[in-house]
Amino acid sequence: MFPRSRQVPQLRRSALALGALAGAALLAAAPASVATAQPPAHPHGAQYFVAPDGDDQASGDRRHPWASLARAQEVVEPGDTVFLRGGTYTFDDAVRDCTSQTDRVDVVALTRSGTADRPIRYAAYRDETPVLDFSGVRDDCRIKGVGVTADHLVLEGLEITGVRQNNTLNNESWGVWVDGSHNLFDELDIHHIMGAGLFIQDGAGNLVRNCDAHDNYDPFSRTGAGQNADGFGSHTDTPTVEENRFEGSRAWNNADDGFDFINSATPVTVHRSWAWHNGYVYGTDELAASGNGTGFKLGGYGGDYEAGAVDITISASVAFDNTLRGFYANHHPVGPTVVNNTAFDNGANYNMRGVAEDGSATSVGTLRNNVSFGGGVLEYMDGVDSSHNSWDLGLELTEEDFLGVSHEGWDAPRQRDGDLPVLPLLRPAPGSAVIDRGVDVGLDFRGPAPDLGAFEYHPRSHGQHDR
Ligand SMILES: [Ca+2]
Ligand SMILES: [Ca+2]
Ligand SMILES: [Ca+2]
Secondary structure, three states, X not given: OOOOOOOOOHHHHHHHHHHHHHHHHHHHHOOOOOOOOOOOOOOOOOEEEEOOOOOOOOOOEOOEOEOOHHHHHOOOOOOOEEEEOOEEEEOOOOOOOOOOOOOEEEEEEEOOOOOOOOOEEEEEOOOOOEEEEOOOOOOOOEXXXXXXXXXXXXXXXXXXXXXXXXXXXXXXXXXXXEEOOOOEEEOOEEEOOOEEEEEEEEOOOOEEEOOEEEOOOOOOOOOOOOOOOOOEEEOOOOOOOOOEEEEOOEEEOOOOOOEEOOOOOOOEEEEOOEEEOOOEOOOOOOEOOOOOOEEEEOOOOOOOOOOOOOOEEEEXXXXXXXXXXXXXXXXXXXOOEEEOOEEEOOOEEEEOEEEOOOXXXXXXXXXXXXXXEOOOEEEOXXXXXXXXXXXXXXXXXXXXXXXXXXXXXXXXXXXOOOOOOOOOEOOEOOOOOOOOOOOOOOOOOOOOOOOOOOOOOOOOOOOOOOO
């Protein structure tokens, strides 16, 4: 009934890291002064370097980096790594002109694919922070900061910001726009986009891991200010069995929603992700005029009944302080699976509004081990498959049930490996009423039974035994 928690592709990551080490040793021995020469290819994949003060006529090795990703893409082959050095990369033009004011243009267009065994990797060099700043791009149509139409890429450790809406004839622009499959988006920090942070238009088998999308706002949308700036979205056109997956990711201060999966033909799974303070104009407590303000929007097709509606699953995730709803079925025709989540102080903590075949409103979903706490009501729960949730058990939770309760501090820096920060917030306190009250849903737990909510109690330290 419930899917087992799956492991992220650590093996693939390890293989890449080994390849990178071997490449470094080979490149260090190569002559570095030959202008326009290519670094030698080798069995583990070549390494190339890009830097803000680089030169596209250089050789692309560590001491002679290129200036642009576009230059790197001319030569990359499956298995290669392109390292981006720290600093700010500015852009002022898309790759081509707009053909109309409603056209869509890419600024960075990633079109060359890797393979399953040999992905192409675009990664921050060591612990440096490459910032792709698109605020100078004024082309008069919709803008994709990074447009990914390739498959089997890894984008890792990049900060992406400043994509604009340059007229009022469209809806959102995009930070990262994806029409590809089997890509890994890892440790991206995407913010201040006039539209969605990361938007999957089509494709499956993509993993969005340990990414942040925040402070996005679309003031110039045709459908109203704030209507379209989500943190993350999967809205694919092509029906697939394979899913898109979000894990360890955070969305906050976005004008519309944190995570939105409306009109997705691809199943979606979310695990260990947080969404808060969405529905506001960033930097303020002002409601975005047309923002929806939902933490996790779990499917839906604009109110229509779709016979082939996909499965949406969310687990071990947290939604709080979203203006309208924390976890929302959004008129989805089939029930989302909602297990071991924590909702706190949302307009509605859980709203399971579905749509029946005749178009009438109904309630959908399978809910286990969830916590509803603080302000935030339950809506559309009649007929939902609900048990072992805090409300089913009649728990009257108070702040004493948690090690900490706050709307603040959730944007703390990530751990060194990119994982979510370990915070006391909304974790069970010793003796909490949520401890061991759940039922086994296939996620890790300690003690005789799972606890309720996103975090499992540990007597000595917190964070060591997250789901
Ligand atoms: Ca909206
Ligand atoms: Ca939305
Ligand atoms: Ca337990």
